[in-house]
Amino acid sequence: MKYNFDEIVNRRGTYSIKWDGGELIKKMGLTDRYDEETIPLFTADMDLPVPQPLIDALHKTVDHRIFGYTVFPDEYFEAVQHWFKKRHDWEFKKEDIIYSPGTVHALNVAVRAFTQPGDGIIIQRPVYPPFTSAIEANGRTLLNNSLINDENGYYSIDFDDFEAKAKDEKTKMFILCNPHNPTGRVFNQDELRKLATICMENNVLIIADEIHGDLIRQNQIFIPIAKAAPEYTDLIITFTAINKTFNVAGLHCTNVIITSPELRKTFNGVMGMHLPSPFTVSALIAVYHEGEDWLEQLKEYIDGTIEWAVNFLAEKMPKVKVRIPEGTYIMWMDFSQYGLTPEEVHDRIYNKANVLLEDGKMFGDEGLHHQRICIPSPRPMIQEAFARISREFEDLK
Structure with a gap:
């Protein structure tokens, strides 16, 4: 079957860490701001529906009624x-x-x-x-x-x-x-x-x-x-x-x-x-x-999202150094050319743009000035997140 990965599936109210775990996320120190307008792109899970054969298999397990x-x-x-x-x-x-x-x-x-x-x-x-x-x-x-x-x-x-x-x-x-x-x-x-x-x-x-x-x-x-x-x-x-x-x-x-x-x-x-x-x-x-058919469609979709994001950054935020990753659905962005402290970059993205990523320092000193974004979400959501971020750096072109 053909999968529509552009579909926005509302995950709020489903016990999702990234969408329902705002208080926990703030306690962990990932951000000071988390509200209904936050776009969370920090966890390595997808906002995309799973393969239909998987859904069918789980329904069959549920229908048995004993676990x-x-x-x-x-x-x-x-x-x-x-x-x-x-x-x-x-x-x-x-x-x-x-x-x-x-x-x-x-x-x-x-x-x-x-x-x-x-x-x-x-x-x-x-x-x-x-x-x-x-x-x-x-x-x-x-x-x-x-x-x-x-x-x-x-x-x-x-x-x-x-x-x-x-x-x-x-x-x-x-x-x-x-x-x-x-x-x-x-x-x-x-x-x-x-x-x-x-x-x-x-x-x-x-x-x-x-x-x-x-x-x-x-x-x-x-x-x-x-x-x-x-x-x-x-x-x-x-x-x-x-x-x-x-x-x-x-x-x-x-x-x-x-x-x-x-x-x-x-x-x-x-x-x-x-x-x-x-x-x-x-x-x-x-x-x-x-699951192979779904996976091949997913990989094509993620490749397209990454290509879009790299082109967007080249046009709107050329000071961000980024390359197409050979694997994963993660992008690793270097903000060092803006001349801001990691804390200032964090404030513009997390608090002002209201987009939740992961600060590079979490990955070691080698990650200072970097941000990690997980992009396996519907492309319109990713496009909105990058648009918000770019607006907060327009004064530093």
Whole structure:
């Protein structure tokens, strides 16, 4: 079927964090202003309807009228295997798949399971804030291998620094984010193999957060690191999810791929048993078997929105440095050429324009002067948000 992603679906009154969580958002310090006119574009979920086969599957589950304790049928694991073989030419066994109620939950489990207090863990800032909290809240040592940002806003890996940190005997883990949040990089085969080789030579475990792997531009290729470096797969743990791809974050469905029986046993021992919701099982089977048509239309729509936004900024706000991300539905905007403090940029966007984004400083010092915007919303909503923002910077042309 043909999906209309321009449709505005009113999410207020549906317990949505971004649309109903104003008081919580203010307590978190994200903004001082939140009201009925706020356009919230800070969370990585979509304001777009999900695939019809998913809706049909959930209706069928509801119609059964009983929602008791739930197990995983073989069809669940087969659907996961089917998807990654077909979409990414990556194969693994049924027993390699471990369910987790969330990616951040799985990340914290991995940190506790495979490192000790004081051990070093490498991340690549600017990066998703829960990477930092998973390390620091568990008493581990954060080792920052900052990505290199060139004059065009393109990010690359500082391999010399990465190798130096990996060689430290206290370094036990590397958390990879690919596609990278918030920069939008999709790391290529050579980059992934080089990272894997350095880690394996120094006995550093790789935790790969690849939950944005299906959300890449039409001309890009995403390669799971376990596929890029198959000889090292027993020291790679991969996080996958339907949450981002199909806009079902509220169903809590992350799958952790661990090919090493020893690592799998350790991870399970720390995490403990987690049973799914019947809706989670129904959703995954539906989208992994019948969601491709929707996903291809979605990717085309998101590509169009990103292209529109980049052109709009070039015309209306040329001082904002931004590039088309290779993956994710996130745009990473550099406001440094305005000569304003990050606080002044924040005030113009969040309080005056009444558009809620995420301040770049949340992603590390490398994010100062940046703003992250999540754009998988109806294009008219995104256009209104950018129009509001641009008006607040007209005096600085």
